[in-house]
Amino acid sequence: MAAVAIAFVFFLSAMALSVHAAIVEHTFVVSQVNMTHLCKETPVIVVNGQLPGPAIEVTEGDSVVVHVINKSPYNMTIHWHGVKQQLNCWADGVPMVTQLPILPNHNFTYRFVVSEQEGTLWWHAHVPLYRATVHGVLIIRPRQGVPLFPKPHKEVPIIIGEWWGIQLAYADTTSDYNSASTINGKLGDLYKCSGAMEEGYMMDVEPGKTYLLRIVNAALLSEYYLKIAGHKFTVVATDANYVSPYTTDIIAIAPGQTVDALVVANAAPGRYYMVAMPNQPPKPDFQSPVLPTRGIMQYSNTEGRSLSSDVPMSPEMPDNHDTMVSFYFHGNLTSLHPRHLPVPERLNERMFITLGLGSVCKHDRLSCKRGDGSNESTILATMNRPKAERLEPTSKAALARRFRYGDVVEVVFQSTSLMQSDSNPMHLHGHDMFVLAQGQGNYDMEKDVARYNLANPPVVNTVLVPRLGWVAVRFVADNPGIWYMHCHYEFHLTMGMVALFIVEDGPTVNTSLPSRTTSRFSDI
Template sequence: MAPSSVFAVGFVLAFLSLCFSTASADIVETSFIVKNLTVNRLCQNQVITAVNGSLPGPTLRVKEGDNVIVHVFNQSPYNLTIHWHGVFQKQSQWADGPEFITQCPIRPGGNYTYRFNLTGQVGTLWWHSHVQWLRATVHGALVIRPRDGQKYPFVKPYREDTIVLGEWWNANVIDIENAALATGAAPQISDAYTINGWPGDLFNSCRSISNNTYRLDVVPGKTYLLRIINAALNTQFFFKIANHNLTVVGADAAYTNPYQTDVVVIGPGQTTDVLLTANQAPGLYYMAAHPYASAVGGTFNGNTTTAIIAYQNATSQTTTPILPILPAFNDTPTAHKFSSNLTALVTSPFWSSVPQTVDEDMLVTVGLGLSPCGSNQNCSGIFGQRFSASMNNHSFALPSTISVLEAFFRNVSGVYTDDFPNQPPLVFDYTNNSNSFNQDGLLMAPKSTSVKKVKFNSTVQVVFQNTALIGVENHPMHLHGFNFYVLAQGFGNYNATEASKNFNFVNPQERNTIGVPVGGWAVIRFRANNPGVWFVHCHLDVHLPWGLAMAFLVENGGTPESTLPPPPADFPKCT
């Protein structure tokens, strides 16, 4: 038998083993019809792109170990992909979804079927478009429950509910993004925030409360599992429920040790599972969210979105809902306390210990900068230039004729370079913006499609270091294809000698998205046991097209189970 045939048989056997490893695994199959939809928000009709006629889109409910098949039909006027945020995509790397990283987009009128398995993950993930700003309205929850015969490691909730935080513009989001990119300026800020698609009572000038506000009815004494997802494009949130405490039990589909809090801090891309016990006097209580605006001097929408927790027999006609007191917009101490106090539940069946030996040790600067305006152009960024962003002085540019993954698989040259460095080109006072403009060559990072090549099963440690070249803020950094351990986080310039003394090797939280503290750093570590090309980027979508991204290229491991399989037959073409 030819070697190619041997590997083909191996791929089939590996896939069948993955898909049918237990009798309890099911096949969950559905269709996403993506097309324009007219909705009414903030007193006006607006045409949006949506899935199956709803905002948010449909929730996918599955069990751990299930195989998922989603047929996506693009009936919208825009290119489209779907990213399954947080799904490992082992042996289904072509289904990850970021445009021109793992696939070419689904063109208008086209379709593509995503197939993947959900072994080894329980909790809340989500899905969203990964083309331009479409994820503002093309998104939904992915709920993974324990497989039959297994239980949550916490009290069984009376009911579960999904709380999707979003962002709303009274305009076409693609037009807003394109207008900003054309001038190099910062884009128009949003007009409102939403909970499950609705702005809430504080925007009820033209709609009754019942039509403008999401409502969760609760039974006194019962405990509810709330699955909170931040689907906003550019906003991190403080989230509270008036007069109620919450217990965090999961983050990014990984169990946490129970953490008591009255406020949740959640960045774009992150999910947080909390237990809510209805233990207050019967009445109406607002759940509310407003921005954690970490950027000093930055502009943002300061509105508050609300939904209602309604105890039995409480109505808005007889009871005024109680509004929680949210932290100040710039309350970094509260944000840091929340994000740094979560720890992993090591008794989870999916927990594995932190690898102690590091093969790739990286310090990666992340932050904003500028790019040249270009001749005969009128740019609106600082100093008359264009806003840009970079990691280790590389500003990422997407290819346009083939995805990076396909170029890797087919050995196509000229699409990307594998020269992303382990260190920034210059050591300087990263978080001091008083003299940062004097750092020659750093303010205007060159554009490139640069990836970091690592060997299969190597251990990678990354220190994300904020910079203050132009402003400073909390950056939610998302890694595709893996969970990572958050070993430590802090403020100022990273000092390896001092920081390593406080590394948590016992029960660090597992995440796929980490908010790198404003003016600070975060240390993550992961095992590169998944071959393919895996995007790393800021989940503030304003920063992604500016270039705040890179990718890991994980080499094949030499066995069918550790080798990138060929693309599926219906894989979208770029031309």
């Protein structure tokens, strides 16, 4: 990768960005439209009539104003995934926690400042299932004079998603599945309608040029592996936090996560498949349909001949059950940007949270069994905080935890084999997390603390807890408000894998949550 071995030379943004913060204003009209794929017309909820929705591009320090007009028949909120919303949890977009849902034929305006963050984030609906089609990228550019990474020829958003051939309002997350995967809303030529291939995403490149891919996993159900035949990625950021350049031929990205990666068009002119393939646990876990998608990276015509008839080269993909590819990808990432360092070592709170599926009897009965009709159990996804690191009975109550302002909190997430052995992408609103270590099997405090990376751990807002393994994270509770912590697999979220982290006000006005009537955003 000589071309990317440009030794990580820093560059100043090509655009002449003003040193003064701007107000970036958008109007989102949420509506239901009909879209046709796989020979079937399906009602779909979208923003401004498009899928994916509109991109929001800002400079660090800008204020954002988004007017949401809900013309759909369903309640709606928008979450600005990864935006810290400092002292502004009211704009976080969690229904019945930080705001009431936006009712049909009603409006709501979100106002927030994007500060001390650079890179790729995204926005999405935060009502059950509609994230599948109500989403878009949020790009935060550095202020003028702030170094970034080797200057790309072009930036390309890559949003991995799912196409559901059913109306999402009637989907059952325990039994229904998507019909296809998508790249930037397109299904690709693996899918056909009456013999005709579905349109796929096409990325045109020029030989020798470097491209920055801003990759988002907007899917509801799956982590994805992404490869481009004949090319490598150099990962430079995750979740809008810089990482030490990491060169790889495959990217593993879980729902909710973002990855910024450089790709150099240094192969022979031609056409190369870009494949996004979901992974899943091996048997005996329940097996869902494996529905990959592929687009095409196509070199521009440099020799006067058409490349459109060339058969694209296909990448060799790992087995879809090989979850260790993901484990090693995430384990190889380290932080580059000094903004968050050093990692705080003095702990105020240590939490051990087990993740799994459990069941409770309906109608609050103490015992039940399948086939009992109204007495049978309901399956719940759980986040329990067990005592002495032991499992506790499933509860229908949500975990809630209160922290003092400035508390340093360590959380160990432990995946279990209860009913299934999924990985779990855990997303914390309002904060970033240091990823100190991950491991297979059960966490052992006596030996695993010694493995912590306190020098340059990656910093994320969504951390993947490996299948049948654990991950240790640390964060500073320095953003007063009520913040959601939840699994970003939609079926886990809707089944209850969620907690509320409540951060108390600090000792000063500048560290306390203002009332909405005296908010610093009242003049935006």
